[in-house]
């Protein structure tokens with residue numbers, strides 16, 4: 001409301017209802033998207049993307065160094081892993 005009042009003035013009405021998303025608690029989401037924490041390293045995304053014994057491969061936005069937290073990052077990481085498998 002403080003921000004809205006700065007934008008529209010003190011006379012704006014109070015909200016009739018409020019809905020707050022809790023992505024971490026939502027059983028269908030269990031989270032939102034990854035972020036690099038304070039003191040985190042960008043290279044940690046490459047660590048997440050590292051295959052295990054050329055048998056288990058990891059895609060997903062969290063493994064994308066260039067476009068983390070995005071759908072295109074997730075999509076491109078899938079292509080990256082498909083290419084990796086193709087080269088085996």
Ligand SMILES: Cc1cc2nc3c(=O)[nH]c(=O)nc-3n(C[C@H](O)[C@H](O)[C@H](O)COP(=O)(O)OP(=O)(O)OC[C@H]3O[C@@H](n4cnc5c(N)ncnc54)[C@H](O)[C@@H]3O)c2cc1C
Nearest residue numbers: 023028031032033059060061062068069070071072073074
């Ligand atoms: C509110 C919100 C707004 C967003 N807005 C944008 C936007 O405007 N533009 C944009 O580019 N991106 C946006 N994003 C980010 C984008 O949605 C994600 O980066 C993208 O969906 C990640 O895709 P993913 O395949 O890596 O992971 P997800 O889409 O999270 O897919 C992971 C899947 O794995 C499943 N799963 C989890 N654990 C298990 C398990 N143990 N066994 C089996 N399956 C499991 C999950 O149910 C899920 O279906 C937004 C995200 C949120 C939450």
